[in-house]
Each structure stands twice: as structure tokens, then as C-alpha cells.
Amino acid sequence: MYKVKVYVTLRESVLDPQGTAVKNSLHSMNYREVTDVRIGKYMELIIEKSDRDIEEVIHELCTRLLANTVIEDYRYEIEESVAQ
Amino acid sequence: MYKVKVYVTLRESVLDPQGTAVKNSLHSMNYREVTDVRIGKYMELIIEKSDRDIEEVIHELCTRLLANTVIEDYRYEIEESVAQ
Numbered sequence: 001m002y003k004v005k006v007y008v009t010l011r012e013s014v015l016d017p018q019g020t021a022v023k024n025s026l027h028s029m030n031y032r033e034v035t036d037v038r039i040g041k042y043m044e045l046i047i048e049k050s051d052r053d054i055e056e057v058i059h060e061l062c063t064r065l066l067a068n069t070v071i072e073d074y075r076y077e078i079e080e081s082v083a084q
Numbered sequence: 085m086y087k088v089k090v091y092v093t094l095r096e097s098v099l100d101p102q103g104t105a106v107k108n109s110l111h112s113m114n115y116r117e118v119t120d121v122r123i124g125k126y127m128e129l130i131i132e133k134s135d136r137d138i139e140e141v142i143h144e145l146c147t148r149l150l151a152n153t154v155i156e157d158y159r160y161e162i163e164e165s166v167a168q
Contacts, residue, residue, distance in 0.1 A: 001119075007126050008126075009126065009128070019127075022127075022149070022150070025149060026145065026149060029148065029149065031141070031144075031145060033131050033132040033133075033134045033141070034129055034130070034131050034132075034145070035085075035130045035131070035132055036128075036129065036130035037127060037128070037129050037130075038127065038128045039125065039126070039127050040125075040126040040127070040128070041123065041124075041125065041126060042091050042092075042093065042123070042124040042125060042126035043103075043106070043121060043122065043123050043124070044093070044120075044121070044122045044124070045118055045120065045121050046118070046119045046120035046121075047117050047118050047119070048117040048118075048119055049117075050117045057115070057117070060115075061110065061115060061118070064113065065106070065109060065110060065113065066106070
């Protein structure tokens with residue numbers, strides 16, 4: 001069993017209106033020292049071991065469903081085996 | 085200047101309908117090996133150095149705006165960076 005942490009972020013060149021909104025809110029709360037905010041998604045998946053390579057499976061999950069690779073990048077960390 | 089990565093996740097005891105929807109989608113795509121999905125937020129902030137302690141500032145940002153601490157937990161990583 002693997003615990004997989006997936007981070008999906010907008011590509012550098014893509015505008016992030018949600019991040020801009022959060023930054024503006026922080027400025028209006030007087031946190032002027034915050035100069036940039038980018039918002040992404042964080043996902044934790046529990047995946048059973050199978051006969052397929054785990055990296056291959058995660059790559060498929062990300063490109064087919066979890067990330068829109070036209071505008072988003074993803075990276076992941078695999079923690080092997082949660083005893084259960 | 086600091087680059088701060090903030091991870092906001094639903095507390096363990098809180099239901100995650102978005103995660104369940106993603107898990108069901110993955111099952112319908114035949115990824116039966118995915119047994120659990122939890123979805124959170126990932127934020128990257130650029131924060132200028134100020135005379136306030138950076139950890140104190142981040143703690144405030146998270147509790148006042150970025151996370152709803154009634155149902156969410158947060159953690160963060162600080163990368164000190166100068167170059168731009």
C-alpha cells in the first residue's frame with residue numbers, strides 16, 4: 001500500500017486569478033509583505049500495490065484526471081506502505 | 085524574501101466529498117487500486133522580510149484567511165530565498 005502525495009500547480013506562465021484575489025485580501029488585511037500568492041491543489045491518495053509499476057500508475061492518474069497538463073504541472077511523492 | 089509553501093487539508097474526522105468524487109471517478113476509469121483520496125489546497129506565497137517573525141506572520145495568515153481551522157489543518161515549509 002502506498003500513500004501518494006500529489007501537488008498540482010498552475011504553470012508559471014498561466015495567470016492565477018484565485019491567487020491574486022487571496023493576495024489582494026491579504027493586502028487589505030495589511031499584510032503588505034506578501035508579494036505573490038499562487039494556489040494549487042494537494043491530494044493524498046492511498047493506492048494498493050498491484051502488478052503495475054506505481055510510478056506509471058500515478059503518471060496516468062495525473063495526466064488522465066488529476067491535472068490538466070495544458071495549464072498545470074504536477075509532482076508527487078510516494079511513501080511506501082501504510083501498515084493497516 | 086521567503087518562499088513559503090502552505091498545505092491546507094481537511095481534518096481527519098471531516099468528510100471529503102470532493103475526494104470521494106475523485107475516487108469514484110478513478111474507480112469508473114478502472115483504477116480499482118486507489119482506495120482513498122483526500123483533497124486539500126497547496127499555496128505558494130512570496131513574503132518579504134519584515135521586522136516581524138516569519139513564523140508568526142505565517143501562523144496569522146493561515147488562521148485568519150488561508151485555512152478554516154474548525155475543519156482544516158495546515159502545515160507549512162519556509163524556504164529562505166534571496167535571488168529573484
